[in-house]
Amino acid sequence: MYSKSKSTTRAVALPQNTGPQTTVLMRGLTVLVLGAALVLGQAIAANARAPDSFADLAQTISPSVVNITTSTTVAASTGGTPQVPEGSPFEDFFKEFLDRNGNGGNTPRRSEALGSGFVISEDGFIVTNNHVIDKADEIEIEFFSGKKLSAKLIGTDPKTDIALLKVESDTPLPFVPFGNSDLMRVGDWVIAMGNPLGQGFSVSAGIISARGRALSGTYDDYLQTDAAINRGNSGGPLFNMDGQVIGVNTAILSPTGGSIGIGFSMASNVVTKVVEQLKEFGETRRGWLGVRIQDVTPDVAEAMSLASAKGALITDVPDGPAKDAGMMSGDVITSFDGADVADTRELVRRVADAPVGEAVRVIVLRDGKTETLSVTLGRRETAEGEPVPAVATAPADVPSADVLGLTIQPLTPEIAKELGLPDGTEGLAVLAVDEASEAFAKGLRVGDVITEAGQQKVMRVKDLQDRVAEATSAGRKSLLLLVRRAGDPRFVALGIEN
Incomplete structure (x- = not known):
């Protein structure tokens, strides 16, 4: 056990004989330890306790949250109409149904969608998700007060699913600031606001469940939350307890289509950079x-x-x-x-x-x-979209060989054509892969092309065999291969026997 003085800490060994004085000392120390544990437990419980109410915060930030309704013209269907036998009792029914709107039901029609957003400046800039306003002809903003205004699209970024809108208002609009999403910790309280399932303004509360989630985008940096998020919440804000936006509600993970407590909000530190560029250029410049x-x-x-x-x-x-x-x-x-x-x-x-x-x-x-x-x-x-140049031709008429569970052969123009590779591609073509090998387990397949081994170019079977021998003699456990598939390269490390 340890005893602390005013300025030093020293180790104290427990005596073997526990007389009355020692017993009293131990009881005193036990009381002190239990008292400290009780105070610590009370402090943890106080910090973990939910706020008494979110009402004041919700009342403050609600005026900045908006409902978004979009209208889109859907082109006429190009598919054929259902065919029924002539004289069938259903012939007149289908004719009446399909002609109800004229032209056999193949006229353009209007489609509406609902989403959420939030105002970020008093002059009317509004942030939402790109998928909320994608392909919209008209965008209408409904404010918490019931006021409605038409919005114009300033710019979009499909890669982060963010869009920036602008409305013109005669009076300054209530708005909310962005917060620093990097400061959010797992377990922090958050509030989600929006228009779930078209029900109008709605508030839900929860915590940050995880940070740094990636879904499918290149620049993904999602905060995961268990605050209820449903369809229609898309584009709405996720607030911290200071009323700052630390995320834009974007997606949910659900087998049913409804909230199961796994929602994702794009982190505000990603969103702010995108918004700044959309506001300045109308597009992103990465x-x-x-x-x-x-x-x-x-x-x-x-x-x-x-x-x-x-x-x-x-x-x-x-x-x-x-x-x-x-x-x-x-x-x-x-x-x-x-x-x-x-x-x-x-x-x-x-x-x-x-x-x-x-x-x-x-x-x-x-x-x-x-x-x-x-x-x-x-x-x-x-x-983006610029082609990646390929490289030159390997010697022909060299026999194939089995190396590291792969049957390989120098790439010839004929093989390259069969594999659909660009003219001039060089390396060793994979003709077969042993399904019991490590190469198969790590994803190598017929049609792959090995262009480097041990960070040196390989054009002949002997080149690869030499790299394997060099790695073996150096005592390495694996050999690094650069493999191309349909022009896309990746490194793969395969184990070698010493």
Whole structure:
């Protein structure tokens, strides 16, 4: 046990003989420990207790939350009408049903959808989800007071599912500020507001259940909450207890279509950057590095003799900013613009947030040494969709061989054509994969092309066999392969026998 004086802490051994004085001392210490535990328990209970009411907060922030109704013209159906036998008793019924709106029911019609949003400035800027207003011809905003105004679309970002609207009002509008989503902790109380299932303004409360969730987008950074979110809540705000927006309610996970307590809100620190660009440019302008990357897994780290499985491994460097700066396939990006890079997801977000046209410092690990490069970023929106150039032809008429559970053969123009590969692609074509092998378990399949082994190009079967022998003699447990499938590269580490 430990006894504390005013200025020191010392260890006190319990005596073997417990006389009356020792018994009294131990009872006193027990009372002190129990008293401290009681105080700590009361403090935890006080902190965990729910607020007595959310009413004051809800009353304050409600005027800034809006309902959104969109109208869309749906084109006439191009499909044929149901066919019934001539003279059938149902012939007149179908004719009447299909002709009720004229032209056999094939006229354009109006479709309405409901969603939520919130005002972020007194001059009428409103944030919602892109999917709420997608393809809308008309957008109507209903305020908490019942006032209705038409909105115009300023800009959208489908990648984060964010849209920015604008209304014109004769009077300043009540609005809410964004908060810092990075400060939110799992267990913090939150309030969701919106228009669930078209029922009008509604409030639900819950906690942050998880942070940093990714669904399917490149820039996903969702806060997960158990506050009830349903259809119609899309685009509505998720508030902290200070009345700041720390997320935009976007999606739910549900087998029924209704809330089961797993909702997702796009983090405000992502949303604010998008909104700023939409307000200034009407579109997003994200930084572009110009590399293809993958996470550094433990087996890849071992194959590359890396100290830890961190960073973003470059699998390809097409023409662009990274190539101009001297980056190479096989480099591991460990730092970007002064901040450490843990994985590819983190790098993608940081590059996207960096200013287009400005030079940033990037640190890469290459052949066991660090290299510092200066990269002038391009714009991702401009670069997307540009084809990635392929490379040249391998020698023909070389027999196939079995290596690492793969049957391989140098890629010929004929094989490349059969595989649907671009002209000039080089490497070793995978003709068969042993289904009991590690290669099959890690996803290699017939039609893949191995372009590098041990971070060196391979064009002949002997090239791969030599890389395996070198790794074996060096005592490595695995060999790193660069594999392309339909032009997309990725690194795969396969175990080798020593």
